[in-house]
Amino acid sequence: MPGGLFAPRGIAVVGASRDPSKVGGAVLANIVSGGYGGAIYPVNPNATEIGGYAAYGSVADVPDPVDMAVIVVPARGAVDAVRQCAGRGIGSAVVISAGFRETGAAGAVIERELVAAARDGGVRILGPNCLGLIATRSSLNASFAPIMPAPGGISFLSQSGALGTAILDWARGEGIGLAHFVSLGNKADISEVDLIRMWSHDPDTRVVVAYLEAISHGRAFVDSVIGLRSHAPFIALTAGSSDAGAKAVSSHTGSLAGSRVAYEAAFRKAGAVPARTVQELFDLAEGFSRQPLPAGPGTVILTNAGGPAILATDACAAEGLTLASLEPSTVSALREVLPDAAAVYNPVDILGDAPASRFDAAARILVEDPGVRSLIVVLTPQAMTEALETAQTVASVAADSSVTTLAVFMGDQTVAEANTYLREHDVPTYAFPERAVATLAAMQRHALRIARPEAPVRHVEAExxxxxxxxxHAREAGRTFITESSAxxxxxxxxxxxxxxxxxxxxxxxxxxxxxxxxxxxxxxxxxxxxxxxxxxxxxxxxxxxxxxxxxxxxxxxxxxxxxxxxxxxxxxxxxQLPPGREVIIGVNRDASFGPILMFGLGGIYVEVLKDVSFRMCPVTPDDAREMVDEIRSNALLRGARGEAPADIEAIVDVICRVSALAMEFEDITELDINPLIVGMRSTGAVAADIRIGIGG
Missing domain, CATH: 3.30.1490.20 (ATP-grasp fold, A domain)
Incomplete structure (x- = not known):
């Protein structure tokens, strides 16, 4: 990735216009108003001066220094402009222009010409058909979005320009700073993989947030996120990956492993943090960017309202967050500073008449408890509530401790000033308890994931x-499946x-x-x-x-x-005929982008009805395989329910690892079902009773 993309010494704006209502005029105006301090060269053959800057007839005429071109001319002209960039030695081009493959076959031909011109000349292209990019360290707004965000730790990439502008507006409204904003457009050259690899070494990037509609190089994407995760979490919302978009397949595994499943399996493999909605994307971005990851399990809820605290407690249980058991010394200290009617166990309810000083006293005691790793402060505005002062207290406690702190200040106008203060002081705040708990749970899961050492993939000896x-032999016979005996x-x-x-x-x-x-x-x-x-x-x-x-x-x-x-x-x-045992299914379906996706569940004829299955992206480790077994709802049947002998779980793990190795070795295999795998009790092994294998043409 050329460094000139985010910190260019000079920019040529190809298609610059005096008219601010045109894209070429808006882009030039945004570069100037954003505070960019490098050289700016408008390129327009019909002008000698634009906006107080000398204009040039072509890219070839632009003087040094220049590292990047922003191109806003029609599609055919963009191809010529990229050729001129190559001749001029400009290494980066942001092609905002539309009229490429998004318009149909004719546009796709022009896009291929654009890419060929760039590759022949050593030019890296962002776009085409994109909003542009923003780099706050360089005060660079090379986009036609009128919003220049404040500097911050989030690097955001989007495959939707429209959603990108909404993100920029949200970030400004919430007081959240960005390091970078990139609209990918058609991704003809620079993709999310390039950006993630670059940001994995960027000191300004604390969190990478993405909106993705398609991931074309799935395994490279997974590798890039794995490389990023020790430096910064990767939070992503995906669209266009519904099961309805999956190809029709004939195997049990294929019918269950739609595109959505492939994305989820790939995100798990990479250690990405998935967002299910735009709202959750915002919530996660706020939490991960403002607070440190929890140092371990142990959440405490501090509140002036019993009902919301119960909702927060229920949400913790649903999300798998463990409420901290407070030390006796902590309980005693709370009793000394709180009214007799206060609840001094977790959740800690300091009553509706609590002033800011009561929140302060309780919070400072709680964060000193060795079992407390995260704190959620839930406030509702009541007659005696001091919302702003309480926000100041919460921010101070968060700054003075290593405990991950989130706030839920419920209401609207009464708590608006308090919420603004919290955000300005790096405490994420949410309108409802469930949103705060979901964010904290995602942060804790990510912390556990990156702390866990990577287990090696088991080597499988095979003929x-x-x-x-x-x-x-199947190919020679014109078949797309392997016969039962060959399988x-x-x-x-x-x-x-x-x-x-x-x-x-x-x-x-x-x-x-x-x-x-x-x-x-x-x-x-x-x-x-x-x-x-x-x-x-x-x-x-x-x-x-x-x-x-x-x-x-x-x-x-x-x-x-x-x-x-x-x-x-x-x-x-x-x-x-095999002796009785538990019947399970192990299968593989090869995704076009992410490769083989492995499935496990109870077998037999009900697998597609019950859909009690788990998935992983290959290759899987023994730990992955054990997690797959544990994830299914009917896991208790395998572990031994009501005194029954447990099935041979390690035999299942062994077969999963062997199937994974087979799928990784032979790309020809597009589908595979072992259904059923008959699993003996205790340590008696497992036998594949029926195997079906499909191959690509």
């Missing part, structure tokens, strides 16, 4: 040649246990094969046209004799021919 041969060999090649099985082309072979495997056996239809066998009666269990083989064979053929008369039938698969 990769077996997998490659199976994939190549079993692939599983075995990666150390996943499979039952004894074989393919019988007719009834005679079925009898012989069943006898050689040993009763009881399971019989399943073998057909490229039958994806979910149980849906059409294509599977029979508990076959315990040669006569039962014949009955099962006839039943399966009759039902399949009735339901799918055009289906190609290869015969039936006979398989060793």
């Amino acid at each position: 990769t040649r077996v997998v490659r041969e199976a994939i190549d 079993a060999r692939i599983a075995g090649a990666y150390g996943i246990r499979v039952p004894a099985s074989g393919l019988a082309h007719d009834l005679s072979e079925a009898r012989s094969l069943a006898a050689s495997i040993g009763f009881p056996v399971v019989m399943k239809i073998a057909s490229p046209d039958v994806l979910h066998k149980s849906d059409i009666g294509g599977i029979v269990f508990d076959i315990d004799s040669v006569d039962a083989v014949e009955d099962a064979y006839d039943s399966i053929m009759r039902k399949v021919m009735h339901r799918l008369p055009e289906a190609t039938i290869w015969g039936v698969t006979l398989q060793e």
Whole structure:
């Protein structure tokens, strides 16, 4: 990323105008009014002077020093301007101009020409079709947003110019300072990955906040956020990633792993902080930018209002925040300074008539308690309330201690001045308890995440040649799936246990094969046209004799021919029937941007109905796998409910890690389901009873 993008020595404004109602005029005016101290060169072939600055006919005529061009001419002219930047040795260009791929096929052609011109000439492009950028350290507003924010610790990037202007207005209204603001536009060149990598070394950036509509280089994005997180948290709101936008897929995993799931799995992998709404994006930005991360669990609520304190307590329970158990010495100290009717346990209710001095005395005692790592002060305006003075007290306590402090000053006009004071003194304040608690919970989760050492991915010994041969054989046959027998060999090649099985082309072979495997056996239809066998009666269990083989064979053929008369039938698969155990599903669906997304849940026919599943982006570690098992709602069934023996959890973890390794090694695999994986009790292992693998063309 060229340094000239945020701290240029000189700027050429290509398409500068005397008319402030035009974009070229607004951009030039914003650069000047923002206080930028470098050289400014308006470029307009029809003018010799604009706004008191000498104007130049082309970029080639602009004198030194100049590191950046802001381009606001029509799309075709923008391509020529970038070529001139390359010839002039200008390394950065902000292309605000529209008329590129957002307009359709013709615009996409022009955008490709723009990118080619930039790459040939060594010019990095922000945009096109963007709002521009702001860098407060350089007093640079190279955008057509009229708002110049105060300096601060937030670097914000947005794929929506309109939302970007709202963010700028919000930041100014809330007294929140920004280090950088960047509108990405079409992301023809510079992307969120470039910016995150740069800000991971930027001393002005304390928090990176993003609004994203598409992430085109998913794995690079994850790596960039991982590189950032020890320096600054990454908070993001995503849009356009709904499950409705996912491609239609045939596997259980694919039908559950929509785009939203992929984003959530990628954010978890990267250690990003997801925001669910624009409001939450603002709340998180305020909390993370103003206060230190909690040093551990242990939240205390200090209030003058019982009802809101109960709401805050309920919200803590819902968000997984632990209320601190106050030390006996703390309780005694509180009793000495508070009225007899006050509640001196957590939450600490100092009563509705509390003046600022009572808040001050209680807060200073609470932050000295060794079990208190975060403080939420909840105030409602009552007859005796001193809102501004209490805000001053809270800000002073926060500045004097290392305890993470958030405020909830409820109301409007009565507490407006107090809320302004809190924000001016780096105490985030919220209108309602639930919003403060949700922010604090996100801060605590992030603190725990970055403090936890990275576990290594388990190495898996595998016979990769077996997998490659199976994939190549399927491709040669024109298939986009692996046959059941080949899928079993692939599983075995990666150390996943499979039952004894074989393919019988007719009834005679079925009898012989069943006898050689040993009763009881399971019989399943073998057909490229039958994806979910149980849906059409294509599977029979508990076959315990040669006569039962014949009955099962006839039943399966009759039902399949009735339901799918055009289906190609290869015969039936006979398989060793496994002893009873817990049935789980392990699957993979390959996302176009983020790669393989792994799923775990209870298996069998109900997986899509119950949707009790967890997801991770591959590769997964053993710790990731254990978390996946713990996350599902029905986890108690695996852990042993009401005296039942627990399932072999470590066997599940082992198979998850092996499937992850398989998906990472072979990009050809687009979908994979092991459903069910039969998990024995205690330490008896797990066996993949049914495996389906899809491959790309």
